[in-house]
Amino acid sequence: MTVPYAAPLRALHWTTAGLVLALFAIGWAIDFTSAAATRKLLLTVHQSIGLLVVLLAVSRLFLRSRLGVPRPVQGLPRWMDLLSRATHAAFYLLMVALPLSGWFYTGAKGGTVRFFWLVRLPRLSPADDGWADFAFEVHELVGFALLFLIGAHVAAALYHHFVRGDETLRRMMPLSPRLS
Numbered sequence: 510m511t512v513p514y515a516a517p518l519r520a521l522h523w524t525t526a527g528l529v530l531a532l533f534a535i536g537w538a539i540d541f542t543s544a545a546a547t548r549k550l551l552l553t554v555h556q557s558i559g560l561l562v563v564l565l566a567v568s569r570l571f572l573r574s575r576l577g578v579p580r581p582v583q584g585l586p587r588w589m590d591l592l593s594r595a596t597h598a599a600f601y602l603l604m605v606a607l608p609l610s611g612w613f614y615t616g617a618k619g620g621t622v623r624f625f626w627l628v629r630l631p632r633l634s635p636a637d638d639g640w641a642d643f644a645f646e647v648h649e650l651v652g653f654a655l656l657f658l659i660g661a662h663v664a665a666a667l668y669h670h671f672v673r674g675d676e677t678l679r680r681m682m683p684l685s686p687r688l689s
């Protein structure tokens with residue numbers, strides 16, 4: 510019998526997926542915005558949601574260790590199982606590394622990171638153009654790596670559902686997944 514992911518893990522998965530996609534949209538929207546006030550607003554929203562992603566990723570790792578995750582679906586080849594585990598581990602790593610590089614970049618640029626206008630966070634680096642350029646490159650590069658991983662992950666989920674016809678996608682569905 511296949512069991513679904515625990516409800517809190519499913520809720521966190523889809524909330525995080527939505528927030529991460531919004532972060533890409535906002536990150537690129539900043540490039541096309543010239544009005545200073547709008548840029549500032551978008552930046553604060555981008556930074557705050559980015560930090561929220563770290564908090565959610567860490568909470569999720571904790572919850573996942575408590576609640577456990579379902580075993581691989583029946584008949585899954587070993588290499589597919591290993592590849593999916595490696596992808597999921599990489600997701601958790603990038604969901605922490607990408608926001609950290611953005612936080613580092615903002616400090617190196619001489620800016621301040623605010624979490625939803627509530628808390629001012631300390632700088633992770635002194636203001637320095639060299640460090641800022643480096644951190645931005647890292648932010649961009651890690652961003653592309655995450656985007657690539659998301660593309661592969663969605664393709665794999667659709668492959669499981671429509672080609673293999675297994676329950677991989679269904680057991681992650683947010684509302685009462687129907688499983689055999």
Ligand code: HEM
Pocket residue numbers: 529532533536537539540552555556557558559560562604607608609610611612613614615622648649652
């Ligand atoms: C999972 C989390 C995040 C994702 C997916 C993400 C993604 C992006 C993307 C796609 C860009 C546009 C890059 C470009 O112009 O080529 C960007 C820019 C930027 N991000 Fe992030 N980001 C995240 C978290 C953060 C965090 C936590 C901070 C700061 C605390 C941050 C600060 C910035 C800054 C300052 C820019 C440059 C905006 C500009 O002046 O053009 N990001 N981000």
Ligand code: HEM
Pocket residue numbers: 522525526527529530573578593597598600601604659662663666677678679681
């Ligand atoms: C439409 C987009 C997405 C679909 C259809 C999707 C689908 C799935 C499915 C079916 C699983 C379960 C895999 C399994 O049981 O082996 C899963 C797990 C996972 N997904 Fe996604 N996903 C999407 C977007 C994302 C995004 C944007 C992220 C991260 C930025 C992400 C991160 C993860 C992680 C970390 C897991 C492993 C959960 C765990 O075991 O703790 N997913 N996803």
